[in-house]
Amino acid sequence: MPRITKNPQERREEILDTAQALFGQKGYQQTAVSDIVKQIGVAQGTFYYYFKSKEEVADAIIARHLAHMLEPFSKVAGNGQWTAYEKMKVLLRMELSEDKGEGHEDAFQYLHHENNALLHQNLIVKMVRSFAPLLAAVFEQGVREGDFNIKEPLAVAEFFLTGFQFWLDSAIFHWTDAERRERVQSIGSIVEALLGMEPGMFSANRLLPGEH
Amino acid sequence: MPRITKNPQERREEILDTAQALFGQKGYQQTAVSDIVKQIGVAQGTFYYYFKSKEEVADAIIARHLAHMLEPFSKVAGNGQWTAYEKMKVLLRMELSEDKGEGHEDAFQYLHHENNALLHQNLIVKMVRSFAPLLAAVFEQGVREGDFNIKEPLAVAEFFLTGFQFWLDSAIFHWTDAERRERVQSIGSIVEALLGMEPGMFSANRLLPGEH
Amino acid sequence: MPRITKNPQERREEILDTAQALFGQKGYQQTAVSDIVKQIGVAQGTFYYYFKSKEEVADAIIARHLAHMLEPFSKVAGNGQWTAYEKMKVLLRMELSEDKGEGHEDAFQYLHHENNALLHQNLIVKMVRSFAPLLAAVFEQGVREGDFNIKEPLAVAEFFLTGFQFWLDSAIFHWTDAERRERVQSIGSIVEALLGMEPGMFSANRLLPGEH
Amino acid sequence: MPRITKNPQERREEILDTAQALFGQKGYQQTAVSDIVKQIGVAQGTFYYYFKSKEEVADAIIARHLAHMLEPFSKVAGNGQWTAYEKMKVLLRMELSEDKGEGHEDAFQYLHHENNALLHQNLIVKMVRSFAPLLAAVFEQGVREGDFNIKEPLAVAEFFLTGFQFWLDSAIFHWTDAERRERVQSIGSIVEALLGMEPGMFSANRLLPGEH
DNA sequence: AATGAATGAGTATTCATTCAT
């Protein structure tokens, strides 16, 4: 009831953050707009002052998420110092680690709610489309450096990202923890094959935490 | 109003067929149970006499679809005469051909309705889970025959099926026809890499229609 | 909560009656569908089982109302015994009397709620369109009988009904009771003029209650 | 964002003009206050600085419209030179002509949007109330001049204006163009009857464009 | 085996209006 005016930027983020949290707890469909505004303590209309629809919020969250993921990925992929082989090791480690850094694992858990499958699928599609060109460039670098042996780097990048993201997604495949771990163990040799490398270059013990 | 009694088997199929047709026209969510029964000309209650829920119908349709696809796949994979290399060529051709045989292309178009993404995702997951062991056996055969060079056949089979099914799905990736065709062209060399084969063994002209 | 099944005819009327009563108390727009079903004691869905929308209910009420009014009107207009002059006297008396018979004055009060102006306007338009041909036939009869002198009976009938219904409608013109009474007094001489009659044939004391 | 200060008179008119234009395009109810201010390029608050409510704007537009119509009407009705018969001919011609002069036909088209029926009805009621006394005076003049034969000139004026305005309104009666034209043809003889004149004095060819 | 009337939970969205600045 008391009218609290905020910096529009701030208010927008506030709505985004709250929506994201609730989507994670109850799923997108199950979260009512009224849930969101009640939690923030603003009027229903305020929500619609900032976003045209509930869907637009979901899109904005995904876009934000995508940007968050793209940044470190492109930093590594575009690094001028490293060899392609080193980049791949880093990228794989990044993607495979459960812990994405300081608290981010919570921030994006919302996608793993089983009611968010569609949202999730859309995110993966967008990721593949935006990461693939960067990854293809790394592949090409690797070919020039003599470590990779590969034709059609862009197609392979897309195929790999697609398989990687969907296959290892427990929310999609309903893997148990053990099942997922087994599959993570196999990723190394799949990458080696796809990139035409010597076996063992991406052996699990070189990829998983604890290695250096 | 006229009460028409039918053979239960027949009535069940009638509901399944009608539901499938409508899912294809409007999508699963957008198809109301009332749409289905109205089209058939029976009462709402009749629907629930045969199925516990709308979801059960979707599951039944998917199961039916899965069975339809599994049959030719396992026939090829389990064939005692062919080499693994021959089997792979046939399987790839089967999956890549737009025309899945006698009229079936229509029967399963329903999955390509953009509102059926979730149904579609579920089908792919089930396909991967049931096809992978068969495909892995073919891989192992190929290794024994000296044509394939591969470790962890089951993991590779799963990974490949996942990538293949999701990546080439226009309803999921929103590919244009041209975009999809490009990607189909690249599949051959991806398979060669994954199976550790000589380049060119699965070149597009050996896979696509017209080759023998 | 107890499920009470009724004869569909009966249930339909029940909804219509309740809606009409509420429209009269609060106006069409101000009456929520939930108000209607709560009053009856059925579920929201029951309403929509019988009517596609709230508007359809309003239309049905108006149609019913129109039928109720058309019946006595056409009985008089089509009577084989009376002269046109006698018919006109009876019709004018009917329309001018506040009391439309056995309790009907309540039943159709809903239109006079100021929030029902649009509904009301639609009803008048429909009335004019359906009464005019009957009235024109009476005019023609009067001409044949030598009492009326009139060209273009249909146009005059439409014009007269329109003027009559709108002008004397207190909800539209916001007349006070006194203002309306004055105007009712003048109707007789207007009719005389329109029908080309001798003055005094429809003098107020021949039209209003108390006369015979 | 740039704050543009204008002459208050000007700004007020700007709002009125814009609102009128939008009411004509989408109807009163369908036009949101936000539509109006967006079109002008001012803030929501500015609207409410000039008008207490959306309804007040509608009232102001109608009042303006009424004034525009009243002026020529009263000029003719109050003219000292003409006979009542001449005045009536001019007035009828004015009202029946599709083209109300220099571009005004566009300015008031808004009323003919079918969603403005209520606005329209209100305007007609106000017109009747303000034109009737002027018209009654003309009737009385005609009686004195021996051309009209009429009792109760005010009542007849009100009745005539009401019938005329509602009956010939295509937005209210949903007349087709042809239907409306037929009715316009009949107006002359209705006026003759109401004013107790000789037939033919207001024959269509004396009223419609082309006559002098 | 079939009917069909009845249930009832569930919510995104609009928009006129206010008010602190």
Added chain:
DNA sequence: TATGAATGAATACTCATTCAT
């Protein structure tokens, strides 16, 4: 004069499912 962020009330409609017959 003007801004624009914030308010908050208000509701028609869908549809999967049930159940008495």
